[in-house]
Amino acid sequence: MFTIDRSHPSWKYPFAIIWIGQACSLFGSGLAGFVIVWWLTAATGSATVLAMATLATLLPGILIGPLAGVLIDRWDRRMVIMVADLTGACGAALLAWLFWIDALAIWHVYLIMTLRSLAGAFHWPAMQASISLMAPERHLARIGGLNQMLQGATSIAAPPLGALLIAVWPLHALMLIDVITALIAVVGVGLVRFPCVPRRVSAVDGKQEGVMAGILVGLRYIWGWSGLMIVMGMAALINLLLTPAFSLLPILITKHFNGGALQLAWMNAAHGAGIVAGGLAIGVWGGFKRRMHTVIFGMIWLGISILVIGVAPAAAFLPALVAVVVVGVMSPVVNAPLMAIVQATVDPTMQGRVFAALGSVSMAMSPLGLLIAGPVADTFGVQIWYVLGGGVCLLMTLIVAVVPAVRDLEDYRGDLPGVSSIARS
Template identity: 50%
Template sequence: MHDSTPTAETKTSPWATRFFAIWTGQAFSLLGSSLAQFALVWWLTKTTGSATVLATATLVAILPQVLLGPFAGALVDRWNRRRVMIAADGLVALAAGLLAYLYWANAIQIWHIYAVMLIRSIGGAFHWPAMQASTSLMVPKQQLSRVAGLNQTLHGVMNIISPPAGALALSVFPMHSILAMDVFTALIAISPLLFVTIPQPPRQLADAQAVITPRLLWRDVREGLRFIYGWPGVFALLIMATVINFTLNPAFSLMPILVTKHFSGGALQLGWMNSAWGVGVVAGSLLLSVWGGFRRRILTTLSGLVGMGFGTLLIGLSPASAFGLAVASMFLAGFMNPITNGPVIAILQAVVPPEIQGRVMTVVGSVSAAMSPLGMAIAGPVADALGVRFWFVTGGIICALMGLIAFRVPAVLHIEDDRHTARPAAEATLVAGPLPAAGAAE
């Protein structure tokens, strides 16, 4: 699965034209997915009113990315990344189309939604590393931080637009029409990918000719693991992220229950909360793009982590009569999100060799979210027994404490200084074991 991408064309083609053609299509797809996601979550909330159902839906959406992530990243590093994104967007469109038909036929059941969320998550497990790894090949290194900030801004804008737009769509259109919009926007995302070339990373001849076997695939996954394990700062951040995600992911997945049961709100109030997060993300992204963060980028991340934990804690402590405080706290948590994540993404894209970025980034994502399924599994029953605010208070405290503690961890503070200690790809390959016998090209 290779594109012929002449070196001269890659050098002379303006990177912005190619990159933003793809980026614009993905932005439309994200809008459609955000509208559909809001509508589905609200439908589940109104239909069941169960924290367990919402937690299960989130669990189903996360599991494939946790379990398949490292293997998907290894395959993305070997496959043509443009074709991977086309296939992933096509899978999303197919899943949304099937769900739209079930709503139209009045045959929808909750397990149908779970199944479609599972399919969409599988597509996302391949699409995300393909897009991230392609970005570092299309965008100059000095522009990576700005592009990361732009991506954060896009997600923030979607968080602002999608809740009120989703609530409006629910009041005007039936569910199958909203899901049809998701299909249409996914097709828009595919369109530029049919015409725009994406550079492929240099590969060793043995890798390019090897038949993809389970042994070879596992070798590639171990290569990503070794690279991360040999980078002490990233390894320490992964441990922190795993603990934080164990509590924060369940908390925010239960936001509809917090709004309806604690604040006695409806779709409008849920939209306010989601929009506050989105406005915060946009504001934080703009600040980061103008300010640039501290010279040592990890200090920006840790400061954002403490602030995000404080905002989450305030959401959980807000009394039922202080919905405005919860909205303001949601804004604070959203504001700190890009300040936390943007510098880390830029560090990984700038430092990790392009030929192994797919597997490294998916290993980072999978390991950091590894405890989330356990958190989701117990989130619903615990929230039903102790109240949903428990997760926000606990998650906020843990997030803030982790950020403060990390200021005292040398491996984290010197994450960029120690990047040369990370095992390079060639060395990691040798340590991981010999290649299987070469066969036909993929």
């Protein structure tokens, strides 16, 4: 087993083992997700079924977030990540078996997607909270950029590869790819010993806090940190506005730009390529010395490019296409350094709770935005979502630049009064 020590130059080698395994798992999950959506579409042709499947993916993670966060901060994060990956592998294996015996029903899909969502509610916060213990602080933004690049590459490569493989392989074989890649991720994490995570004990009686007390402590920690609260509010608002905007991209293409499937494909490819380019740029560059300056730079261009999409006339498809590329590029430029700031400033014993809360709040905005997207677009036109999204991004840029609690967030080290930390054995 390899031991990772972020103070030693060799930290990157065991970390690379973990990262490569997680990259394989992410790609396998993307491929499996495409297969499941294709099967639901082919088997039912029902928009309601697809919407329910989306809810099964989102709601468990939203609802379980506060509990998951406090448990991540109490448990061995390495084991949490491994169990979450194994749970995903078991779900994929069950789907593969049901495909093989031709017994898959819609409710099976809902149940397994719910199970995988619950696993994801533990996996993402545990991984984000662990990165800050494994990598030097100066490299956190670079790692975030590489993670964003990986997500963009998966969004580009998984759907066409899945469509190709569906034509030549049986569905159960495709689901087994997800099983294998998840097991690769488990092995990668299992080969590396994580640094010890301190655990919180009461300064009064020396006992570890209970689960409910831990949830309340986490909520008070976030609520009492105005800069962090504003950042979470910004993330929620961006998701509320931009999820509907880009979910309605097919309507924008067909009804405004008078395009078809080819133009939509170009838009999707441009967005994914932009994310890959932006993630790679941050992975190599790392951003400005002041991470918040990188965030401000990215938000300015993100807001401008989204506005361009919203105000582009029907004949200006090419400028809108370029703007979509810029949106993709700037997404990692904003997200990677912002996540690095949270990783560097939040107390290590609280990061599970903070990242779980951030994920839950952000995800909760997506179904809410989608719920109101249709009526608003039918009344005011689909471009209104892009105009609102771009305008709000620029307004939030101003808030980040002038509000000290946000602008100087990276200079603060959040500590939790009234408790002490001892090393976890």
